[in-house]
Amino acid sequence: MAEIPDLEKFLTYAEKLGAEHVTIRFNNTKYELISVVNGVVSEYTYTDMSGIGVSVLVGKSPGFSSTNSLDDNSIKKAVEEAVNAAKAVKGKSYEIELADVKAAKDKVVGPYKVCPFDIDEKEKIEILMNTNKAARELDGIKSTTTRLGLELDRRVIVSNDGINVEVTTRLVGLSHISVAGEAGSMERVWDSRSQSAGFEFIRSQNWNEMAMEVSKMALELVKASAPKAGKYTVVLHPDVVGLLIHEAFGHASEGDTVYANASVLANRIGEDIAAREVSVVDEGVIEGGYFFPYDDEGVPKGKTYIVKDGKLTGYLTSRAVAKALNMSPTGNARAQDFRNQVLVRQTNYYIEPGDMSFEELLEDVDYGIYITGKGAGGGEVNPAAGTFTFGVGYSRLIRDGELAEPVRGVTLTGMILDVLKNVDGLGKSLEIRTSVFGGCGKGGQRVRVGDGGPYVRVRNMIVGGR
Amino acid sequence: MVDIESLVKRAEDLGASDVRITVIKSKRKSVSSVGEKIYQSNVVTSYNIGIFVSVGKRIGGTSATVNELVNVEDLLLKAIKIAKNSPEDKDWPGIARGLSKVSISGVHDKKTAETTIEGLADAVMRSCELVTSYDKRLKPISTGIAVVESETKIVNSYDESVSSAETSVMFSASVKSKDGIKEGSYGENRIFRRIDDIRLKDLMENISRRALDALDARQIGTGSYDLVFEGLLFSRVLEVMLGPAISAYNVQMNRSPLKDMLESEIAADHISFVERPHEAQYPGAREFDSEGIATKTFHVVEKGVLRSFIYDYYTASKEGRESTGNAWGGLGQRTTPGPNNIVLMPGDATEDEIIEETKRGVLICTSIGYWLSNYISGQLNGTISHGYLIENGEIKHAVKGVAFSDNFYEVLKSKLDLIGKKLIPSSRMASPMVRIRGSTIAGL
Numbered sequence: 001m002a003e004i005p006d007l008e009k010f011l012t013y014a015e016k017l018g019a020e021h022v023t024i025r026f027n028n029t030k031y032e033l034i035s036v037v038n039g040v041v042s043e044y045t046y047t048d049m050s051g052i053g054v055s056v057l058v059g060k061s062p063g064f065s066s067t068n069s070l071d072d073n074s075i076k077k078a079v080e081e082a083v084n085a086a087k088a089v090k091g092k093s094y095e096i097e098l099a100d101v102k103a104a105k106d107k108v109v110g111p112y113k114v115c116p117f118d119i120d121e122k123e124k125i126e127i128l129m130n131t132n133k134a135a136r137e138l139d140g141i142k143s144t145t146t147r148l149g150l151e152l153d154r155r156v157i158v159s160n161d162g163i164n165v166e167v168t169t170r171l172v173g174l175s176h177i178s179v180a181g182e183a184g185s186m187e188r189v190w191d192s193r194s195q196s197a198g199f200e201f202i203r204s205q206n207w208n209e210m211a212m213e214v215s216k217m218a219l220e221l222v223k224a225s226a227p228k229a230g231k232y233t234v235v236l237h238p239d240v241v242g243l244l245i246h247e248a249f250g251h252a253s254e255g256d257t258v259y260a261n262a263s264v265l266a267n268r269i270g271e272d273i274a275a276r277e278v279s280v281v282d283e284g285v286i287e288g289g290y291f292f293p294y295d296d297e298g299v300p301k302g303k304t305y306i307v308k309d310g311k312l313t314g315y316l317t318s319r320a321v322a323k324a325l326n327m328s329p330t331g332n333a334r335a336q337d338f339r340n341q342v343l344v345r346q347t348n349y350y351i352e353p354g355d356m357s358f359e360e361l362l363e364d365v366d367y368g369i370y371i372t373g374k375g376a377g378g379g380e381v382n383p384a385a386g387t388f389t390f391g392v393g394y395s396r397l398i399r400d401g402e403l404a405e406p407v408r409g410v411t412l413t414g415m416i417l418d419v420l421k422n423v424d425g426l427g428k429s430l431e432i433r434t435s436v437f438g439g440c441g442k443g444g445q446r447v448r449v450g451d452g453g454p455y456v457r458v459r460n461m462i463v464g465g466r
Numbered sequence: 467m468v469d470i471e472s473l474v475k476r477a478e479d480l481g482a483s484d485v486r487i488t489v490i491k492s493k494r495k496s497v498s499s500v501g502e503k504i505y506q507s508n509v510v511t512s513y514n515i516g517i518f519v520s521v522g523k524r525i526g527g528t529s530a531t532v533n534e535l536v537n538v539e540d541l542l543l544k545a546i547k548i549a550k551n552s553p554e555d556k557d558w559p560g561i562a563r564g565l566s567k568v569s570i571s572g573v574h575d576k577k578t579a580e581t582t583i584e585g586l587a588d589a590v591m592r593s594c595e596l597v598t599s600y601d602k603r604l605k606p607i608s609t610g611i612a613v614v615e616s617e618t619k620i621v622n623s624y625d626e627s628v629s630s631a632e633t634s635v636m637f638s639a640s641v642k643s644k645d646g647i648k649e650g651s652y653g654e655n656r657i658f659r660r661i662d663d664i665r666l667k668d669l670m671e672n673i674s675r676r677a678l679d680a681l682d683a684r685q686i687g688t689g690s691y692d693l694v695f696e697g698l699l700f701s702r703v704l705e706v707m708l709g710p711a712i713s714a715y716n717v718q719m720n721r722s723p724l725k726d727m728l729e730s731e732i733a734a735d736h737i738s739f740v741e742r743p744h745e746a747q748y749p750g751a752r753e754f755d756s757e758g759i760a761t762k763t764f765h766v767v768e769k770g771v772l773r774s775f776i777y778d779y780y781t782a783s784k785e786g787r788e789s790t791g792n793a794w795g796g797l798g799q800r801t802t803p804g805p806n807n808i809v810l811m812p813g814d815a816t817e818d819e820i821i822e823e824t825k826r827g828v829l830i831c832t833s834i835g836y837w838l839s840n841y842i843s844g845q846l847n848g849t850i851s852h853g854y855l856i857e858n859g860e861i862k863h864a865v866k867g868v869a870f871s872d873n874f875y876e877v878l879k880s881k882l883d884l885i886g887k888k889l890i891p892s893s894r895m896a897s898p899m900v901r902i903r904g905s906t907i908a909g910l
Binding site for chain 1: 497500501503504505506507508509510511512513514525526527528529530531532533534535536541544545547548549551552553555557582583584587590591605607608610636640642651653688719720721723796797798799800834835837838839840842843845847848849851866867868869870871906907908909
């Protein structure tokens, strides 16, 4: 099998063609997805994608090209196309400059014990078949889908200002969906668990128990009604807090959005934009999250405070955005793969915990909703308008401080800053989650992220229902 | 370059019962701006292969970029190994046979394929100028144009093959308005077949006008309203709600509420949905599906009666019928049925007439989160990111930040009462403007 080509020699070639700055990224992603639907293996696919992306600045104009052909001539052609693209927009583009960084030279492998691609197909299928079967043992379950996802992502980043970084990350997980039906009504609930780890994570979990729990929730929900639309006090499970903070706030804190004047957070550094007890962090390596020690420009991703004690303290940046905003690079330049130019993206985004127990958060709620996130569909935000929405799945009413009957069809909607100002209670424990099945979408690119927080109580949240 | 025909023969030598090999070559050129200047100019060349095999009634698939790191015979061996280790699917009919296509004039546009980075850069700059010249309170946030040319070839073990070349154009623009302390924004994403289909002046003027209207956007009170969906948004709603519900796979897997509803009334008698995949101007038009089966024109719903689900080869074989040419799937993956270009057949109302006949309602232009709606339960919901309050047939002011909800199947049966004349396509469905009576808005 061929090796990764020597990328550094193409840096010199780009310089000869007139590029002042050049970054070349090699990326290889192996992905395996197995699906079992109602006891039948409906899909088992293995994908192996590799190629290079070339980013250049020519006279401060940007150009990018990518190819999956890795012979010298193809890479040279990609370099030429990137340079030509930059020349083609000269005079119409920004004069882009990059913030200086200490040139990292590093090779990092994310935590794992057993490589998921060394496991026999039969073991993987057996785990899925057993899980899928366990979920179908309850009367009223009409359909069950169980999926196993395994990923190995390897990135090499070199630049003509001395960066040479290689990161290899493994990510594994299992998801399950149960559909319940009763009296002409149907409902689905799903759950999943993923970790930046090897196959040992898959072997360590009780998947049958998770699938049974999902089926039980689906059977409860199919009999439930939607809550009346309106404003409620809500207590959010950490899974939903992750969705909320990622979608409702995180996107607005991405520096390219701020620079484009498309964020409600633009020009607000130093302002009180959340309740005093709220602190928001983006961190590259944290338990439960996606392993991300360096970004796709080879900049280390450490711990970045976006909000500290309710005050806006910073934005997420790439090298170009950091220079434009006169800030430091935070290690948030990310590309889905070699075919894409970097954008500013979140990594593991979360609210720091407080000091209340779950019971204390419920205690003061006369009538509200507890939102678990099981079956949550994700969310979307308009960072310029400040609006967000997400579907949150299985939920339960709160009456007089106690959990009551389940409700379905719950969606949360609101204005970003109103919600953070209405936070009035934070739980003690921090839970971060990632997923091998999905990720965050922006500009047509999807990247793996983690998100989470503690249990959080929010007053006056708009809930869409019946 | 991969010799696909030889690889097909090799699959049989290595123990595959049959095989489908797909190769896709594509070139994507794009330019995007932030504010009034270009921020990215990209050229992306791809060459990918997918191998899907069966060994008896066991299946497996692999896909990869074609390059020096990938040995396609190893890829083939991996697919066969996966298949051999998978349990049997007793219903597996083998790889799809009968590959053919319906030639569609115009799915490939030479001018679009030959558009240069310079040409795209000029169009992006022109878009920005159209915004700033429309009103001094407006500034472009971002604009992006991408053109894609792709060639697809599918070969199977039965000496059959099909190939096709297509073009598509993606356009996006968003604009911010500011007047004193008031701020607003509006943006759109569209897909076209040809670069000349973008009517830049009309498009940017509409976006600019709405960004100005957004200065006065506000929430409205919780309650019951008639919802008037613009065609583009409703076609996207249909992709989320109707598309999976009419998929024969979801029906057979007991996760569609339309199971057992064939030849039953699932909608009011003025509602018809027709699969129309042979009209090149629609982004969903295609000559053959992901299995290489020719696409077809047919009624899905005729005057409210569910006439047909949509099928790929597997789901069709299970019911002893022919595929409808609706297979969708990634390279090397098993397919499932999905819409190509399903159209909600137009009615006779103009868009102005629909608004004039609405006493208390909201015209919804864009929504975030509508894709979170649930076709299994029928729960239709989303947040209005740009809309207008309608009172006594007149537009009053812009609306944002409120949630709408209803049950999609009830909407089809009894609440969707007006359908406009003009079809607007999304990527795989098309719809005119529609009105839905008495839906819920959650707001103030």
